[in-house]
Amino acid sequence: xxxxxxxxxxxxxxxxxxxxxxxxxxxxxxxxxxxxxxxxxxxxxxxxxxxxxxxxxxxxxxxxxxxxxxxxxxxxxxxxxxxxxxxxxxxxxxxxxxxxxxxxxxxxxxxxxxxxxxxxxxxxxxxxxxxxxxxxxxxxxxxxxxxxxxxxxxxxxxxxxxxxxxxxxxxxxxxxxxxxxxxxxxxxxxxxxxxxxxxxxxxxxxxxxxxxxxxxxxxxxxxxxxxxxxxxxxxxxxxxxxxxxxxxxxxxxxxxxxxxxxxxxxxxxxxxxxxxxxxxxxxxxxxxxxxxxxxxxxxxxxxxxxxxxxxxxxxxxxxxxxxxxxxxxxxxxxxxxxxxxxxxxxxxxxxxxxxxxxxxxxxxxxxxxxxxxxxxxxxxxxxxxxxxxxxxxxxxxxxxxxxxxxxxxxxxxxxxxxxxxxxxxxxxxxxxxxxxxxxxxxxxxxxxxxxxxxxxxxxxxxxxxx
Numbered sequence: 001x002x003x004x005x006x007x008x009x010x011x012x013x014x015x016x017x018x019x020x021x022x023x024x025x026x027x028x029x030x031x032x033x034x035x036x037x038x039x040x041x042x043x044x045x046x047x048x049x050x051x052x053x054x055x056x057x058x059x060x061x062x063x064x065x066x067x068x069x070x071x072x073x074x075x076x077x078x079x080x081x082x083x084x085x086x087x088x089x090x091x092x093x094x095x096x097x098x099x100x101x102x103x104x105x106x107x108x109x110x111x112x113x114x115x116x117x118x119x120x121x122x123x124x125x126x127x128x129x130x131x132x133x134x135x136x137x138x139x140x141x142x143x144x145x146x147x148x149x150x151x152x153x154x155x156x157x158x159x160x161x162x163x164x165x166x167x168x169x170x171x172x173x174x175x176x177x178x179x180x181x182x183x184x185x186x187x188x189x190x191x192x193x194x195x196x197x198x199x200x201x202x203x204x205x206x207x208x209x210x211x212x213x214x215x216x217x218x219x220x221x222x223x224x225x226x227x228x229x230x231x232x233x234x235x236x237x238x239x240x241x242x243x244x245x246x247x248x249x250x251x252x253x254x255x256x257x258x259x260x261x262x263x264x265x266x267x268x269x270x271x272x273x274x275x276x277x278x279x280x281x282x283x284x285x286x287x288x289x290x291x292x293x294x295x296x297x298x299x300x301x302x303x304x305x306x307x308x309x310x311x312x313x314x315x316x317x318x319x320x321x322x323x324x325x326x327x328x329x330x331x332x333x334x335x336x337x338x339x340x341x342x343x344x345x346x347x348x349x350x351x352x353x354x355x356x357x358x359x360x361x362x363x364x365x366x367x368x369x370x371x372x373x374x375x376x377x378x379x380x381x382x383x384x385x386x387x388x389x390x391x392x393x394x395x396x397x398x399x400x401x402x403x404x405x406x407x408x409x410x411x412x413x414x415x416x417x418x419x420x421x422x423x424x425x426x427x428x429x430x431x432x433x434x435x436x437x438x439x440x441x442x443x444x445x446x447x448x449x450x451x452x453x454x455x456x457x458x459x460x461x462x463x464x465x466x
Contacts, residue, residue, distance in 0.1 A: 002135060007033045009334060010125055010139040012117045012279070015043025016320045017311030017327030018145035019101060025331040026108040033111040033137060035127055037278075040094075041101045043147045044312075048167045050320050051097065052090055053190060056170065057351055059086045060197040061415075064230070064353065067199075068390065081175040086198065113137075119284040122304050140306050141334035144294060145327055146279065148272035148312035151292075155242070156182065156268045162245040163266045166191070176200055176264035180253050182240060183269035184211035186350050189223065191267055193353040196232040203261050205253065209236040212350065215411065216363045218377075218395065219356055222413045226354050226393045235259075274313040291315060300330040308334055322346045347425050349418035354393055357421035360409030360428050366399045373408065374400040374461055376434070378453035380414045384445035391415045396450040398424070398434060404462030405433040416447050423451055434458050 008030035011022045019041070022034040040047055105112055115127035115135075125137045150165035152158055160168040166187045177200065181192040184206030196202040204211065204227070210220045211234065224234050235255070243253040243266060250262040273292035281287065281294070285304045289295045293315040300308050310326035312318050325346075332339045347359040366373045380386035380394035394414015401408055410424030427436055437455035442448050 004124065004136040004138050005033075006138045007031045007111070008139065009033075009141045009143065009331060010035065010137055011143045011145060011327075011331075012125070013043060013145035013147060013275075013311070013313075014041040014101070014112075015145060015147045015311055015323065017147075017313075017323040017330070018043070018143065019105070019327070020324040021143050021145060021310065021327035021331040022110045023104060023108045024328045024337075025335055026110045028332075028335060028337050030331075030335055031111075032109075033113050033139075034105060035113045035115065035117045035125065035137075037114075037116050039114065041098055041105075042094075044149070044167065047094065048170070051093060052087060052170050053194070054351055055087050055090045055093055057190070057194050057353065060194045060353065063199070064197040083170065083172050083175055086175065087170065116278055118278065118280050119282075119286075122284040122307060142284075142307050143327070143330050143334065144276070144279070144281070144302075144307065144309040144313055145311045145323075145330075146275040146313050148318070149275055150268070151271045151273050153268065153270050155240075156270070157244060158268055159245065162251050163243070163268065166267070166269050166272075169267050172265060178202070178263040178265075180205065180243075180251060180261050180263040180266045181269060182206070182243075182253075182266065183271075184208050184213070184236070185269060185271065186212065188267070188269035189350060189352045191269065192232060193223075193227055193230070196227060196230045197353045201231065201263075202227075203233045203235065203253075203263065205235045205238050205240065205255065205261070207237070207239050211236075212356065214362075215356060215358060216397070218397070219358075219411055219413045222393060222395060223352060223354065223356060229393070230353070272312060272318070274315075276313065299333045300326055301333065306334070317346060317348060319346065319348065321349070345425060345428050347418075347421045349421070351418065354414050355417040356411075356413045357417040358409065358411040359421055359425045360407070361399060362409055362411060363397065363399050366401075366408045370401060370408075372402045374402075374404045374434075374458045376400070376454035376457035376461070378450035378457070380447065380450065383447060383450050383453065385447050385449065386414075388445060389447075391447065394447075396420070396454050398437075398451070398454045398458060400434050400458050404458055404465070405435065407432065407434055412450075414447070420447060420450075423448060 009025045009032045011018045011034045014036040026032045115129040118126045128134045181204045192204040239256040241254045251266040253261040294309040308330040310330045311323035350356040377397045381392035397411045399409040434455045437451040
């Protein structure tokens with residue numbers, strides 16, 4: 001092993017958190033090394049998660065819309081459709097993204113190191129490349145941004161051929177005729193609705209009464225309604241007692257209510273755990289918490305001074321957008337670069353069909369915290385653009401404080417939700433009164449007009465209460 005090489009910051013992992021951390025630190029004059037185990041950059045987000053699933057979603061939407069317009073185009077999906085055909089632009093998208101990231105790192109002066117990182121102690125990292133050569137790196141500041149991998153329950157025999165996890169589901173060769181989805185979280189809801197939109201018969205099973213339980217009931221009701229309308233089946237309050245490949249033609253799922261579901265394939269979406277197996281974090285004095293994640297304080301620093309963590313490796317919200325900001329802030333905190341306050345108004349985007357998005361407090365959270373509040377809603381089928389575009393299964397909800405002016409949160413379900421939410425986010429961050437949505441002239445017809453309709457409902461209720 002050659003002489004130890006020192007940097008101002010060592011970043012482990014090139015996903016959203018690691019990449020933004022490295023670039024931010026380098027732009028502020030620090031010497032930075034970004035260590036990535038695989039040949040590709042971007043981590044699971046780019047290679048197996050966000051980008052691949054959203055690429056598939058775009059094609060699922062096209063298929064769904066073509067079916068809706070069957071009178072115009074006599075459309076039918078081939079029965080032996082290869083999954084790769086439905087994500088045919090994926091390699092193109094990934095290559096373009098990889099090129100962009102490499103150029104950005106190079107332009108910023110970040111040293112990119114490919115190899116397997118292992119903690120030697122709290123200040124030193126050993127990296128072994130594919131040829132077995134080992135090199136020691138040292139820094140006073142180290143950021144762990146190694147992401148996560150799917151949780152594998154002991155009683156679910158995932159074989160990546162018949163029973164898949166969220167990292168391997170897109171490795172299926174052909175689009176199955178039926179799919180059982182275990183779980184009711186974000187990943188389960190996204191894949192269940194995407195495959196159902198493609199015409200796969202999907203049964204979604206979870207122990208909780210509703211999917212996406214962190215959202216208000218009216219939003220999840222709209223999601224379930226849309227899922228049922230496409231032909232999907234939601235089975236809440238149901239526990240799995242056994243599931244297995246029958247060795248012939250089906251995955252069999254047995255439930256505690258006595259029901260048995262047979263399907264071509266099964267997806268287990270039972271959450272994710274931190275990717276730290278090869279890091280030997282114990283050599284740095286670190287350990288995982290009870291949830292299998294790395295704990296950090298509000299500065300994103302771990303229990304060991306100088307070691308930071310960001311992104312999926314620290315757990316929720318586990319959003320690429322949040323991970324990017326966590327990474328950037330962790331780098332700034334490590335290098336004592338001043339940042340603004342990390343607010344809690346990160347929008348959540350769920351790319352199911354229909355989309356869901358929220359920012360700030362939900363109605364349920366606001367009632368628990370403040371009791372008396374105002375709520376205004378606008379349904380997409382009451383908005384001209386919703387009628388014109390056939391986007392009628394959706395609603396926008398604004399939650400206001402007792403004064404009927406202070407915006408506490410915005411929630412949206414329906415196509416375009418993940419884009420529309422940013423209007424609410426800007427209003428929330430700038431502490432705008434709900435009247436702002438009425439005083440603003442929106443383009444007509446647009447779905448954004450729903451903000452005005454929901455705000456008017458609140459203002460009317462406020463006047464009645466005065």
